[in-house]
Amino acid sequence: MNLKQAILLFTASLLGYLSCSSCTSPGTEEEALFKLDKLVGYEQIHIGIDRLFRVKENGKWGLADISGKMVTPCVYDWIDSFQGKYAIVRNGNAWGILSSEGKIVLPIEHEQIYPFYPDYHWKDREGYRYESVFYVKNGEKLEVVNISRRRGERSDAEHIDAPYDYQLKKEKGKYGYVNYKGDTIPCRYENARDTFSEGLAAVVLNHRIGFINKSGAVEIPFVFEYTEFDFNFYQYGLARFSEGLCAMTKHGKFGYINKAGETVIPYVYDDANCFRHNRAVVYKNFGNRQKAALIDNKGNLVIPFKYDYIAIHSGEPPILFVMTDNKWGLCSLQGDVLTECIFDDLYFYAEGLVQVKKGGRQGIIDNKGRTVIPCDYDWVNLDWAKEGFFLTKKDGKWGCINSENQVLIPFHYDSITCCKTGNAFAFCVTVAGKKSILAKRFQT
Numbered sequence: 315m316n317l318k319q320a321i322l323l324f325t326a327s328l329l330g331y332l333s334c335s336s337c338t339s340p341g342t343e344e345e346a347l348f349k350l351d352k353l354v355g356y357e358q359i360h361i362g363i364d365r366l367f368r369v370k371e372n373g374k375w376g377l378a379d380i381s382g383k384m385v386t387p388c389v390y391d392w393i394d395s396f397q398g399k400y401a402i403v404r405n406g407n408a409w410g411i412l413s414s415e416g417k418i419v420l421p422i423e424h425e426q427i428y429p430f431y432p433d434y435h436w437k438d439r440e441g442y443r444y445e446s447v448f449y450v451k452n453g454e455k456l457e458v459v460n461i462s463r464r465r466g467e468r469s470d471a472e473h474i475d476a477p478y479d480y481q482l483k484k485e486k487g488k489y490g491y492v493n494y495k496g497d498t499i500p501c502r503y504e505n506a507r508d509t510f511s512e513g514l515a516a517v518v519l520n521h522r523i524g525f526i527n528k529s530g531a532v533e534i535p536f537v538f539e540y541t542e543f544d545f546n547f548y549q550y551g552l553a554r555f556s557e558g559l560c561a562m563t564k565h566g567k568f569g570y571i572n573k574a575g576e577t578v579i580p581y582v583y584d585d586a587n588c589f590r591h592n593r594a595v596v597y598k599n600f601g602n603r604q605k606a607a608l609i610d611n612k613g614n615l616v617i618p619f620k621y622d623y624i625a626i627h628s629g630e631p632p633i634l635f636v637m638t639d640n641k642w643g644l645c646s647l648q649g650d651v652l653t654e655c656i657f658d659d660l661y662f663y664a665e666g667l668v669q670v671k672k673g674g675r676q677g678i679i680d681n682k683g684r685t686v687i688p689c690d691y692d693w694v695n696l697d698w699a700k701e702g703f704f705l706t707k708k709d710g711k712w713g714c715i716n717s718e719n720q721v722l723i724p725f726h727y728d729s730i731t732c733c734k735t736g737n738a739f740a741f742c743v744t745v746a747g748k749k750s751i752l753a754k755r756f757q758t
Contacts, residue, residue, distance in 0.1 A: 359742045360395075366414055367742070368393050368401075375403075377416055386416035394429075400446055400461055402427050411448065411461060419461050426451040449481075456483065458496045480515070480528060482508045491515065499530040505545055507553055511560075514573065516553035518545065523553060523562070525575075534575040538562050556588040559611060568596070570613075579613040591632045593647055595624045608634070608649065617649045627663040633681050635660045644668065644683055653683030665699040678704070687719050698732060701739075705730050712743075 358370040369378045369388065376388035393412060394402040403412045403422060410422030420427070428449040446461040480491040483501060490501035491510075505518035514525040514533055523545070524536035544552055544563055551561035551568070559570045559578065569581035570589075584604065585597035592611050597604050598619055605619035617624070623637040626647075634645040636655065643655035661669040666681045670689065677689035678696070687694060692707040694715075703722055706715050712730040714723035723730070729744040 365740075366396070377412075377414075385414075386412070397429050397448075398446060400448075402429065402448070420448075420450070420459065424450050424452055456492070458492065480510050482506055489517070493528075499526070499528075505540075505542070512555040512558070512573075514555055516545075516560075533573070534571075537575070539564060551585070551587040551594070554588055556590065557592065557611065559589050559594075561586040561588070561594075570594075579609070587626075590626045590628065591647055593626060595626065606636075608647075616647070617645065629663050629681070630666065631681065633663065633668075635663075642670075644679075644681070652681065653679065662696045664696040667696060667699050669694055669696050686717060687715070701734070705732060 356369045356371055357373070358368075360368040365379050366385065367378050369376055371388040374388040375390045375393040377385035377393070379385055390403045390405055390412075392404040396414065399414045400419065401412050401414075403410050403418075405422050407425075408422045409424045409427040410418055411420035411427065413419050428451070448459050448461070450457045450459050480493045480499070483490050483492045483498065485501040488501040489503045489506035491499040491506070503517040503519055504521065507516040509515070510528060513527060516523055516525055518524075518540050519536050521540050522536040523538035523540045524532055525534035527533050539562075541563075553562065554560060555573065558572060560572075561568050562571050562581075563569075564581040567581040568583040568586035569577055570579035570586070572578050582598075583596040584599045587595040589611060593608055593616065594611075595606055596609055597606050600619070604622075606621045606624040607615055607619040608617035608624055610616055617634075617636075621636045621638050622640075623635075624645075625635040627633055627635060632647055633652065634647065636643050636645050638655050640658075641655040642657040642660045644652035644660070646652060657670045657672050658674070659671040661671070661676075663669075663681070667678050667686060668681065670677055670679050672689040675689040676691045676694045677685065678687035678694055680686055687704070690708070692710065694707075695705040698704060699717075703714050703716050706713055706725075708725045711725040712727040713721060713725035714730070716722055723741070727743045727745050731742045733740050733742075
């Protein structure tokens with residue numbers, strides 16, 4: 315059975331249940347294949363991890379698995395999104411941590427708990443990804459807790475540069491850093507970038523910018539101009555290293571330095587972004603209008619100052635979203651035009667496809683600018699492009715189409731979300747008259 319047949323059969327079974335659940339007798343082919351989990355009447359259902367769902371009933375949250383069995387009853391005021399096997403939970407003003415088995419692994423008695431958000435490069439010899447690391451705050455005390463290890467135990471982590479292994483910390487108006495092991499860089503700086511980039515962090519001392527390493531030692535002296543506005547609000551380029559270069563300012567202009575603090579691209583731009591794929595977007599003012607260009611890591615112009623906006627999007631291959639006169643198009647990193655600026659908007663780029671908007675409607679083009687799905691929809695979601703289908707909204711209702719623009723799930727639903735378990739999928743739908751319905755996975 316192919317994907318289209320499976321979804322069509324699944325849909326027929328679901329619609330049959332919704333219209334008349336008593337019309338489907340036990341033992342039919344549809345019921346044997348899909349056997350809908352009749353989790354009807356929940357106030358909310360949020361897809362969690364793997365076969366697990368966060369559900370809300372009578373104002374309280376709990377966990378249910380894909381078969382409909384309650385993993386933990388609806389007794390919590392809030393269950394946050396899962397970070398690996400763990401989720402932050404709240405009852406009243408107290409916070410704790412819940413495991414995917416439904417067990418409280420950190421008591422609900424803490425003032426605040428924050429997820430660590432580890433960088434995706436982090437791993438140790440077993441491939442563990444630090445999904446069990448949290449910040450726990452009680453009063454003025456901030457503790458780093460690793461649920462899977464004893465507190466204070468140091469990991470033997472090996473990593474490619476992980477910008478989130480140290481996170482910003484503030485005490486008595488000064489800034490420093492703390493890492494997942496609890497190691498700290500003292501809070502002695504007037505201001506500081508929120509994370510390290512390529513092993514260095516920009517910090518402010520005596521109203522000048524310098525760079526420290528993860529041992530707290532000064533790598534680049536405090537010789538760079540500092541304005542609070544530039545440092546706090548130029549988020550994409552200023553004082554962040556990427557591909558060995560970092561945008562800085564001098565006399566109100568942007569240029570780039572290397573890790574020795576040397577100027578390698580002159581201070582001639584009115585704004586500058588980080589390097590990605592050996593390219594960076596820079597801006598210059600022309601009268602009362604700012605124009606964007608693309609440069610390489612030597613400062614050579616790849617695309618001249620002709621667009622109003624340029625954004626570099628990673629993928630295979632990386633491409634550029636470009637905009638002029640409020641219309642959008644695509645270019646290659648070499649500056650070749652892939653499609654002219656004819657779209658009202660460009661949204662996401664995934665699996666070689668771009669979500670586009672034209673004439674107030676959405677569709678999909680490929681990274682060569684060719685139409686894959688015509689702009690006939692309210693919204694086309696690229697989250698499941700790799701699987702060959704798209705959750706799609708048309709005339710206010712949600713359904714599902716494939717890459718040939720064939721309808722796999724009719725447009726009957728007020729909302730639809732999906733998760734994958736092995737080679738199977740589960741849809742969470744909202745339909746008129748029933749706030750939430752969790753439909754069981756179907757086999758592909």
